Amino acid sequence: MIIDTDVHVAPTAAALDEYMKARSAAEYFASQRAGGHLIARSGYRMDAYPPGGGGPGSDPGYMAEDLLDRHGIEYAVLTPHAVLGIGDVLDIDLAGEFAEAVNAWQVNECLPVDERYVASIVVAPGDPQRAADEIHRWAGHPRVVQAYTTSTPCLLGDRFLDPVYAACDAHGIPLAFHVTGTSLAAVNKSVVAASSTYFESHSSMCVSAINHLVSAVSNGVFVKFPNIHLVFAEFGTAWLPWACWRMDMEYRANREDVPWLTRKPSEYVKDFVRFTTQPLEEPERPQDLVTLLSLVGGDRMLMYSSDYPHHDFDNPDVIRSRLPEEWRERVFYENAASLYGLGSRQSEPQLAVSQ
Amino acid sequence: MTQRRGAAVPVRVTFPKDELPPGGRRLITARRREIAVFNSNGHLYAVYNRCPHHRAPLIAGAIGGANLPSPVGRLQRGLQGRVLFCPWHHFEFDLENGRCLGDARMRVATYEVREEGDEIAVYV
Numbered sequence: 001m002i003i004d005t006d007v008h009v010a011p012t013a014a015a016l017d018e019y020m021k022a023r024s025a026a027e028y029f030a031s032q033r034a035g036g037h038l039i040a041r042s043g044y045r046m047d048a049y050p051p052g053g054g055g056p057g058s059d060p061g062y063m064a065e066d067l068l069d070r071h072g073i074e075y076a077v078l079t080p081h082a083v084l085g086i087g088d089v090l091d092i093d094l095a096g097e098f099a100e101a102v103n104a105w106q107v108n109e110c111l112p113v114d115e116r117y118v119a120s121i122v123v124a125p126g127d128p129q130r131a132a133d134e135i136h137r138w139a140g141h142p143r144v145v146q147a148y149t150t151s152t153p154c155l156l157g158d159r160f161l162d163p164v165y166a167a168c169d170a171h172g173i174p175l176a177f178h179v180t181g182t183s184l185a186a187v188n189k190s191v192v193a194a195s196s197t198y199f200e201s202h203s204s205m206c207v208s209a210i211n212h213l214v215s216a217v218s219n220g221v222f223v224k225f226p227n228i229h230l231v232f233a234e235f236g237t238a239w240l241p242w243a244c245w246r247m248d249m250e251y252r253a254n255r256e257d258v259p260w261l262t263r264k265p266s267e268y269v270k271d272f273v274r275f276t277t278q279p280l281e282e283p284e285r286p287q288d289l290v291t292l293l294s295l296v297g298g299d300r301m302l303m304y305s306s307d308y309p310h311h312d313f314d315n316p317d318v319i320r321s322r323l324p325e326e327w328r329e330r331v332f333y334e335n336a337a338s339l340y341g342l343g344s345r346q347s348e349p350q351l352a353v354s355q
Numbered sequence: 356m357t358q359r360r361g362a363a364v365p366v367r368v369t370f371p372k373d374e375l376p377p378g379g380r381r382l383i384t385a386r387r388r389e390i391a392v393f394n395s396n397g398h399l400y401a402v403y404n405r406c407p408h409h410r411a412p413l414i415a416g417a418i419g420g421a422n423l424p425s426p427v428g429r430l431q432r433g434l435q436g437r438v439l440f441c442p443w444h445h446f447e448f449d450l451e452n453g454r455c456l457g458d459a460r461m462r463v464a465t466y467e468v469r470e471e472g473d474e475i476a477v478y479v
Contacts, residue, residue, distance in 0.1 A: 046442035047415035313443050315409040 001329075001344065002316055003336040006178075006276045006305035007067065010057030010081035011105050019101035019108075025082075028098040032085040039198040047307035056309035057081055064114040067083050067308045069314050074333075075116055075342050078106055079148055079233065081310075083122045084180045087151020095124035096131075103138055111143050118340065120148035122177060128160060132167035139171035145340040146174040146231065155214040156230065157219025159238045169225035174274070174339060176231035177212065180203050186345075209235035210243050213273065217247060220260040222272040229339060231274045237293060237302060238281045244269055244296045273318050274339055276305035276315035277331065286322035299327045303336040365467070365478035372473050375399075375469040382414050385479035390466055392477055393418060393450065395436040400450035401477050406441045407455075413463065415442035421456055 013025035048056035048066060057063060068076055080102045089095040099122040106119040121138045123131035131149070138144045147168050154160050156177060168175045195201035208231055216222070216230055247265035251258070270321070283289050293302070307313055320328055336342065371465060374405045375381050375394045383390050389404035391414040404413050418437035438456070439448045447456040448463050455461035467478040 041417060041440060041445055045415075046417060046440075047412060104442075311443055311445060312412075313409070315411075318409050 001333045002071065002073045002304060003077070003333055003340075003342060004067070004073045004306045004308070004316075005070075005077045005231070005303040005336050006278060007063075007076040007204060008057050008081035008084075008308065008310055009060060009063065009078045009106065009110055010309070011102065011109070012054055012058050015058070015109065016082075016098070016101045016105055019104040021097060021101075023094050023097050025098065025101065028089060028094055029082070031089040031091060031094065032082075041311075042231050043311055045311050045313055058109040060113040060117065062239055063309070064116065067306065068114065068116050071306075073116065073306075073316075074344070075118055075257060075336075075339045075340075077145060077336070077340065078110060078117055078119050079176065079178060080120070080122055083148070084150050084178060085128075085151070085328050086122075086124050086179065087153065089124075090126075092124060092130075096127050096134075097171065098125045099131075100134055100337050103134065107138070107141065107144070108237045109241070118143050118145045118342065120144070121173075123147055123149050123153040125149045125161065125164070128163040132163040135164070135167035135171065135173075139167070139173055144173075145342070146176050148176045148178065149176045150180045152177070152212075155215035155219075157215030157217070157221055159219075165221060165225040165228055169227045172227045174229035174231050176233050178233040179209070179235045183327050188204035205234070206236050206239040210239060213243055213269065214247060214265075216273075217268050218261070220257045220258070222268045223260050229274060231276065231303075231339075233276045233305065234278060234307060235275070236281060237275055237277065237298065240269075240275065240298065240301075241292055241296045258290050259266060261274070266296065270301065273301065274335060276301050276303055277319060278305045278307040279312050280314060280319055280322065287324075290324055290327065299330050301336060302331045303339070362372075363450075368477045368479060369471070369474040372470060372475050375475055380414060383477060385477070388479065389414075390477060390479055392468060392475070393439070395450065398450075398477065399468045399470070400437065400439075401468040401479075402448070402450065402453060402462040403440065406443065406446060407461055407463055408441065408446055409443055411441050411443040413439060413441060413448075416440050418444075418450070421447050 013029060016025040044056040050059035050062035052059060067073060082102060086095050102122045105143050110117050111119060121135055121144055123134050244266035251265050281289055304316060304319060323331055366385045367381050377394050377397050379394045381392045383392060391404040392399050393400045395418050402413055406413055417440045418436060419438055420432050423431045425431040425432040425464045437450050439450050453465040454464045470477060
């Protein structure tokens with residue numbers, strides 16, 4: 001059984017315009033494209049174009065066949081593609097309206113198509129109160145499992161984001177934070193400068209992840225909001241032991257900076273943070289990655305993700321072959337089922353409400 | 356055709372030449388293997404239809420050129436029409452020999468393919 005925790009549904013601008021109120025989706029996309037660098041060729045799988053037209057991910061019916069049926073996926077957590085560059089859109093009203101249109105589109109146009117889809121509440125991070133309102137609007141929906149954002153204007157431990165965390169905490173849902181960073185606006189602001197090529201930004205994605213993780217832990221996000229989890233999506237995994245060990249080491253020497261932490265920082269990570277697998281690192285011997293991650297309890301923190309329909313799709317059959325038998329059920333199913341409150345259809349006829 | 360010692364005699368699969376014009380591609384099956392056959396500007400190529408990395412269907416890949424090893428900051432384009440890009444992760448494969456340009460140890464199987472009269476014959 002598989003739960004795919006990062007599935008990039010990608011509505012067209014025309015589809016979203018049905019749900020935009022004062023602005024247009026085209027305005028959003030044009031704002032997102034300003035600056036940055038591009039991936040050579042396409043950022044999508046070349047074989048994922050729906051036969052009925054539209055771009056990859058725009059047809060939830062075709063996506064169900066091409067991804068869910070083909071690979072035997074029981075649940076797909078939708079993480080809308082169009083939001084990956086939301087930090088590029090400096091007009092926070094436009095970003096907020098766009099996020100709300102994406103949410104309405106997901107619930108109205110995707111969820112009814114296939115019962116295996118569950119949705120993420122997209123929020124624009126530049127306006128945390130509006131984001132919180134949007135979380136309150138949708139969190140009670142039985143097939144909405146998390147809030148979801150990218151490219152925040154600050155590190156994740158910044159109190160600026162407290163309204164977002166408070167809303168997630170009130171409903172007991174996770175906040176997923178997805179990698180991005182192909183433009184100066186979207187990169188983590190603490191990184192010295194934006195990368196010049198896709199190779200460069202994609203190779204160094206863990207830099208911002210480490211910054212954000214350390215920020216969230218050290219600033220007490222999980223102390224203030226004990227009902228939330230953070231999901232780091234598509235940041236890679238192999239850097240995690242370093243970050244955990246480093247924080248634990250600093251805690252011994254500099255605990256006075258973070259006296260609200262009453263346990264080792266790595267223990268907060270184990271309890272409150274999950275990581276999607278794609279792109280899973282590929283050392284020459286796959287077992288070396290397993291050895292590394294097992295040192296910090298990786299089998300209970302990783303959740304399989306495909307990244308469909310993006311070009312760097314991780315085939316579940318290949319990923320399964322790289323993990324030891326005793327990890328597979330947890331990484332492919334149990335960790336996500338537990339986090340999102342998803343029940344197996346083999347034993348329960350109804351989706352569990354995530355609370 | 357040269358054969359490896361001990362290798363089975365290749366199976367010859369044919370189809371009409373006009374079914375694979377320049378720019379065309381076609382999937383065939385032989386020996387229970389899917390083979391992707393390409394006509395790139397009149398050059399015929401045949402490769403196993405599974406990327407050795409994540410098993411993507413190579414028939415869906417784009418064909419183009421590649422940036423050759425070059426001095427820093429001086430891009431030099433080459434191998435035009437000879438490079439197959441995997442449709443998923445964009446790994447580059449030289450259609451002449453199946454070698455992956457980014458990983459010397461990775462290779463996709465290639466097969467003999469040629470025009471024979473009005474037919475295209477693939478030896479698998």
